[in-house]
Amino acid sequence: MxxxxxxxxxxxxxxxxxxxxxxxxxxxxxxxxxxxxxxxxxxxxxxxxxxxxxxxxxxxxxxxxxxxxxxxxxxxxxxxxxxxxxxxxxxxxxxxxxxxxxxxxxxxxxxxxxxxxxxxxxxxxxxSFSFEDALMQDGMELRHITNNTTVPMYRTNVPTTAAGPFHGPLVVSMRPLKPADAIRAIQITTRFPAVHGAPVHIGKPELIGIKDIDKPDYGERAPMKDDEIPVFWACGVTPQSVxxxxxxxxxxxxxxxxxxxxxxxxxxxxxx
The missing domain is CATH 3.40.1640.10 (PSTPO5379-like)
Incomplete structure (x- = not known):
């Protein structure tokens, strides 16, 4: 997305x-x-x-x-x-x-x-608009929607599996969530494998090659509160980047x- x-x-x-x-x-x-x-x-x-x-x-x-x-x-x-x-x-x-x-x-x-x-x-x-609809129906706040901004997206150090000439790193989107909401988000989005499915990473952005969470490669910054953690989903910008x-x-x-x-x-x- x-x-x-x-x-x-x-x-x-x-x-x-x-x-x-x-x-x-x-x-x-x-x-x-x-x-x-x-x-x-x-x-x-x-x-x-x-x-x-x-x-x-x-x-x-x-x-x-x-x-x-x-x-x-x-x-x-x-x-x-x-x-x-x-x-x-x-x-x-x-x-x-x-x-x-x-x-x-x-x-x-x-x-x-x-x-x-x-x-x-x-x-x-x-x-991801599809699983976001399901998250909001469950009562979760999605910061980029609240702020009317673009979801932040990042190139990672996680490689995709190449096919012919197509290859490149995974791009992820991030949504700040409280830990309890992050657990619930995993449960909800697991039910939607046709629209990216469950998160691919939670917390510690540096482990997937993201140096600065406040400087996304695409989209806009999503401010995080002290009681929130970053939750990352595989992103549809990946094939465009590839x-x-x-x-x-x-x-x-x-x-x-x-x-x-x-x-x-x-x-x-x-x-x-």
Whole structure:
């Protein structure tokens, strides 16, 4: 997961379903991040790659299910993911995108129709917005949501398992929690393996290569109280970071915080 944009341009009525969210985005009515949209519905990280790299990236996701929980993959040239939404069109239904050529950012459009190619393959990956919904339903405060900031994310010294050209360090997101809440958070998020699952580390950030908890590599600082500890989850920025390292001749990702909103419910992915 990554950060939401400013809420200043949000319409008064927040879309309550996945299809309503996508229509609002497609029409231009909603022009900001998707945090808070369609509560209870799964949102996804996005990676779009040429077919020549698709099998290696699929294997990378399979080998690294915590940071890369695969929700769906498309066919070459097909901009639709019917398993996630009947009317879903990946070219228009994400609020903002990042387009790269040979590792260099070339565009940040709100519509990628002009960039679409017949060899592109969509990968939708699970997002921590889903398990955050479950934590908040249990009454937990999430500092970045309270402060209307981006969740802090950090590159670690923990390697991912390589597949073809794809390799790189695990990226984690952090939420400050009281110890009792941290235990409860483990119990809750363990039920959501399709959206990052349980934490990968608790406390002592230096043990996973984080030198300064107040200086995240992505997102914004989340102030910690004296009675709290840092809790780290595998983060969906990992595959974007890895793709950036590979520098493919062409790729598209979502803009941080502007996620793909689906018609699937978070409850569908919970293990009871």
């Amino acid at each position: 990554s950060a939401a944009a400013s809420s200043a341009s949000r319409p008064a009525a927040i879309p309550q379903t996945g299809v309503a969210a996508r229509r609002a985005i497609r029409s231009g009515e909603w022009k900001t991040g998707t945090s808070g949209m369609a509560p209870g519905y799964v949102q996804g990280n996005l990676a779009i790659l040429p077919a020549a790299l698709a099998s290696d990236f699929m294997r990378f996701c399979q080998l690294n299910p915590k940071p890369c929980p695969l929700l769906a993959a498309g066919a070459p040239g097909d901009p639709h993911l019917p398993s996630l939404g009947e009317d879903l069109d990946i070219r228009t239904d994400v609020g903002r995108y990042k387009v790269f050529r040979n590792g260099e950012l070339i565009d940040e459009p709100t519509d990628i129709t002009k960039h679409w190619r017949d060899d592109l393959v969509i990968f939708a990956l699970g997002c 793709v950036a390292t590979v520098k493919p001749e062409f790729c598209i990702t979502h803009y941080p915080g502007c996620m793909l909103v689906t018609d699937r419910k978070n409850s569908e992915f919970a293990i009871m």
